[in-house]
Amino acid sequence: MGVYSRPVMFAILSAVVILVGTMVTMFVPLMLPSTQPVSEYVKPYTAVELEGRDIYIREGCNNCHTQTVRPLVTEVARYGEYSKPEEFAYDRPFLWGSRRTGPDLNRVGGKYPDSWHYQHLYDPRSMFAKSNMPAYGWLARRPLDTSYTFKKVSVLGYGYGEDEVRKQIDDYRSKVTSPDYLAKTVRDRITPPELRGQLTEMDALVAYLQKLGRDVKRLARGSHTGGVAEASGLVRNPYEGDKKAIEEGKGLFKKYCAVCHGEDASGEIGPNLRDSKWKYGGTDADIYQSISKGRPGGMPNWDVKLGKERIWKIVSFIRSIGEK
Amino acid sequence: MEERGYEYNVVKGFAYSALFWLIIGLLVGLWIAAEMFLPQLNLTPWLAFGRLRVVHTNGLAFGFTLAAIFSCTYYILQRLTRTPLALPKLARFHLWLFNAAIALAALSLFAGMNTSKEYAELEWPLDLVVVVMWVIFAINVFATLIKRRERQMYISLWYIIAMTVTVAVLYIVNNLEVPVNLFKSYSAYAGANDANVQWWYGHNAVGFVFTVPILAMFYYFLPKSTNLPIYSHRLSIIAFWSLIFGYLWTGAHHLMLTPLPEWIQTVAIAFSIFLIAPSWGSVINGYYTMRGNWDQMRTNYLVKFFIFGITFYGLQTIQGPTQGLRTLTAFFHYTDWVVGHVHMGTMGWVTMIISASFYYMIPRIMKRELYSIKMANLHFWLILVGQLLYTVTLWIAGIQQGAMWKATNPDGSLTYSFLEVVAAMYPYWKIRFLGGVVYFVGIVVFIYNLLMTVRSPLAEQPKPEPSKA
Amino acid sequence: MNWQSLAYLSFGTALVVLFLWIIVHFYRPKRKGHVEEPKYKMLDDDQDQL
Numbered sequence A: 001m002g003v004y005s006r007p008v009m010f011a012i013l014s015a016v017v018i019l020v021g022t023m024v025t026m027f028v029p030l031m032l033p034s035t036q037p038v039s040e041y042v043k044p045y046t047a048v049e050l051e052g053r054d055i056y057i058r059e060g061c062n063n064c065h066t067q068t069v070r071p072l073v074t075e076v077a078r079y080g081e082y083s084k085p086e087e088f089a090y091d092r093p094f095l096w097g098s099r100r101t102g103p104d105l106n107r108v109g110g111k112y113p114d115s116w117h118y119q120h121l122y123d124p125r126s127m128f129a130k131s132n133m134p135a136y137g138w139l140a141r142r143p144l145d146t147s148y149t150f151k152k153v154s155v156l157g158y159g160y161g162e163d164e165v166r167k168q169i170d171d172y173r174s175k176v177t178s179p180d181y182l183a184k185t186v187r188d189r190i191t192p193p194e195l196r197g198q199l200t201e202m203d204a205l206v207a208y209l210q211k212l213g214r215d216v217k218r219l220a221r222g223s224h225t226g227g228v229a230e231a232s233g234l235v236r237n238p239y240e241g242d243k244k245a246i247e248e249g250k251g252l253f254k255k256y257c258a259v260c261h262g263e264d265a266s267g268e269i270g271p272n273l274r275d276s277k278w279k280y281g282g283t284d285a286d287i288y289q290s291i292s293k294g295r296p297g298g299m300p301n302w303d304v305k306l307g308k309e310r311i312w313k314i315v316s317f318i319r320s321i322g323e324k
Numbered sequence B: 001m002e003e004r005g006y007e008y009n010v011v012k013g014f015a016y017s018a019l020f021w022l023i024i025g026l027l028v029g030l031w032i033a034a035e036m037f038l039p040q041l042n043l044t045p046w047l048a049f050g051r052l053r054v055v056h057t058n059g060l061a062f063g064f065t066l067a068a069i070f071s072c073t074y075y076i077l078q079r080l081t082r083t084p085l086a087l088p089k090l091a092r093f094h095l096w097l098f099n100a101a102i103a104l105a106a107l108s109l110f111a112g113m114n115t116s117k118e119y120a121e122l123e124w125p126l127d128l129v130v131v132v133m134w135v136i137f138a139i140n141v142f143a144t145l146i147k148r149r150e151r152q153m154y155i156s157l158w159y160i161i162a163m164t165v166t167v168a169v170l171y172i173v174n175n176l177e178v179p180v181n182l183f184k185s186y187s188a189y190a191g192a193n194d195a196n197v198q199w200w201y202g203h204n205a206v207g208f209v210f211t212v213p214i215l216a217m218f219y220y221f222l223p224k225s226t227n228l229p230i231y232s233h234r235l236s237i238i239a240f241w242s243l244i245f246g247y248l249w250t251g252a253h254h255l256m257l258t259p260l261p262e263w264i265q266t267v268a269i270a271f272s273i274f275l276i277a278p279s280w281g282s283v284i285n286g287y288y289t290m291r292g293n294w295d296q297m298r299t300n301y302l303v304k305f306f307i308f309g310i311t312f313y314g315l316q317t318i319q320g321p322t323q324g325l326r327t328l329t330a331f332f333h334y335t336d337w338v339v340g341h342v343h344m345g346t347m348g349w350v351t352m353i354i355s356a357s358f359y360y361m362i363p364r365i366m367k368r369e370l371y372s373i374k375m376a377n378l379h380f381w382l383i384l385v386g387q388l389l390y391t392v393t394l395w396i397a398g399i400q401q402g403a404m405w406k407a408t409n410p411d412g413s414l415t416y417s418f419l420e421v422v423a424a425m426y427p428y429w430k431i432r433f434l435g436g437v438v439y440f441v442g443i444v445v446f447i448y449n450l451l452m453t454v455r456s457p458l459a460e461q462p463k464p465e466p467s468k469a
Numbered sequence C: 001m002n003w004q005s006l007a008y009l010s011f012g013t014a015l016v017v018l019f020l021w022i023i024v025h026f027y028r029p030k031r032k033g034h035v036e037e038p039k040y041k042m043l044d045d046d047q048d049q050l
Helices: A007-031 A047-058 A073-079 A116-122 A137-141 A148-158 A160-176 A184-192 A201-211 A216-221 A243-261 A282-292 A302-323 B009-037 B051-082 B088-110 B124-146 B155-174 B191-209 B214-226 B233-247 B261-273 B276-289 B303-325 B324-333 B334-364 B373-406 B420-456 C004-028 C029-035 C038-042
Strands: B177-181 B184-187
Touching: A007 B155, A007 B191, A007 B233, A007 B261, A047 A148, A047 A160, A047 A243, A047 C029, A073 A302, A073 B373, A116 A137, A116 A184, A116 A201, A137 A184, A137 A201, A148 A160, A148 B177, A148 B184, A160 A201, A216 B177, A216 C029, A243 A302, A282 A302, B009 B051, B009 B088, B009 B334, B009 B420, B051 B088, B051 B124, B051 B155, B051 B191, B051 B214, B051 B334, B124 B155, B124 B177, B155 B191, B155 B214, B155 B233, B191 B214, B191 B233, B214 B233, B214 B276, B214 B303, B214 B334, B233 B276, B233 C004, B233 C029, B233 C038, B261 B276, B261 B303, B276 B303, B303 B324, B303 B334, B303 B373, B324 B373, B334 B373, B334 B420, B373 B420, C004 C029, C029 C038
Parallel strands: none
Antiparallel strands: B177 B184
């Protein structure tokens, strides 16, 4: 009777039945340019960033880190602007991930200085005692293999010539091996002497992480988005001289700031906060602004993470330890 | 009979392969479960979580489950068609090719050669091997079906055909990639398209590896081991066609609230809700089969596995669509809740049905009595308790995790840093590991029981009847 | 009504009709004996080479 006694017909019928949903939800979107739009402001990866991305894939970083910020209030507060489809035009494969054992990384580029990443990849628990991330110090002990880089960018159609690929690699090597490189101290500490003059796998991975989300941030810089705790109009510190607030600020500093500025605030990855040198101004309002909105070169914005009150308490603590 | 008999060597071979890869996959699973709270265990690059998790998922989904599927398919196929396997030599080659592919897959994943697309991580040369292997399998399935001596195909055969066709389509389309060298390739699709193709594949890999062939086993081995006809053949006709029709629309429920076009997400979740109906069609068919004979839950040790297995399948197919709803996915996605969800399906439904199928099949083809029914009962309780401890712990963990990520202070700032949430998870991850250990012990009992069965003397009665009340 | 919503509507209707037809077809009482036959046959002791 019918298809139930005709195996080949049955197979053909099954194929037709499974192909309906496949066509509508998979094949049709693949043919629509609107599914994966391309925008001018999103640039392809450089040769070194691409090599870093391949290391990210090889080590399976996507098993613990996502790369999509969803349009939810607390998610935007934690990670930054939500992800846009055009950002992924050069992502083959995509790396959105499915599990956040570690935080989302779609907006990590430029959030911290390079030195932060070197130290963190080398020994995550030296910065965050409770972290369960594997240590990747061994990446700094392996030279970066660039023998397939040109072939890779050709396969991906990034449009770089062979000379350009060479130049990108050379330029990045000059940057990280220069005596002026801001992360030189950490990099030299974790890289064996014979590799300090070359690019390591760690260098490429840091380059890739620093690229994530930067095109979007560059676009957004013109029109500032504004968080919940704007400094404008609040020139006075509500906790000025308040002993209790300073004590609380000390605790908050230990928890959130000491990782980069040191337990005693005398500076490590971030600058010394005890001396009288202030790159962006040393009034309460200036310090508030630096914490709240962040500063270029690796100071993240803390406005939505900490809120006004906790930031002012930290300001009070920082003022209390400064050299008069 | 004069002609060549049923081919059971490859059935046995695939069963042994399944048990071997099960042990390997579970050991890796225990190791990465411990890494969650003991990061010092990331001793070498190839023992780091990022690489090992992939070995765990591939080892169990493909090494264990697929081998068990091949084993049971070759058995069911011959019995239901009343025809010996059409090409037994090809099937033996299939067995060797399969094990070589899985071994190479494990080694290459340990070495970090992976495409990053979940459950499709193998690099392109191994993809080619997998495709060849699947074609070999399909040839045998259809050649045997064409030669069959039983006119009408019973339910299990429909599911086997659907799996054979669909897995081929899924695997080939999602693994289209451009090679750079022997060990590295890039996906043919970019960004949102790659994500959409991947989860169309990823979800249907669950559908056509963890559901469809397992239902084929369920529909065959439950009636066989109870001697009760399945409740309704026509209900299963409707459930079958709606299941395989609906499944292919649902992949994007893994991509809710991502930059994928919203309409694809909405369609996916609508069909996910629809899928509850055919899934429960099978659950009801299972329950009603036992109508009036529920005493077999006590007297026939196999029934527990089938009934608990189909119950977990029923729970799984309600939990899945529910957690995909936009408001709930916003809360649950990316948390440990989802890990708990997956493991109810694999440790509850898939393994329970495969266990019972092996308990039915292996003594029969070996012409021996099962070594110990007591031990089979112990195995049942250990994997049940281990699985529940594992999944319930991770559901609670996921709720806390989601709540902490979302918690805000009155001024709108976030209450917890990411790290505080990680730190709060450690107790749960330890209990989860314990659940995994209990489960693993249950599996060791299972394998020991089967090994002792195989090594025991030939049964005195040539044909042991299914144990009945 | 533009062609898109028309296509959407007719596709949806066609699915529902097909679904109902399958149910009606297989649940027609006079077919029951035939449709349900394989579930009894599979229980028969198939010829085993024991």
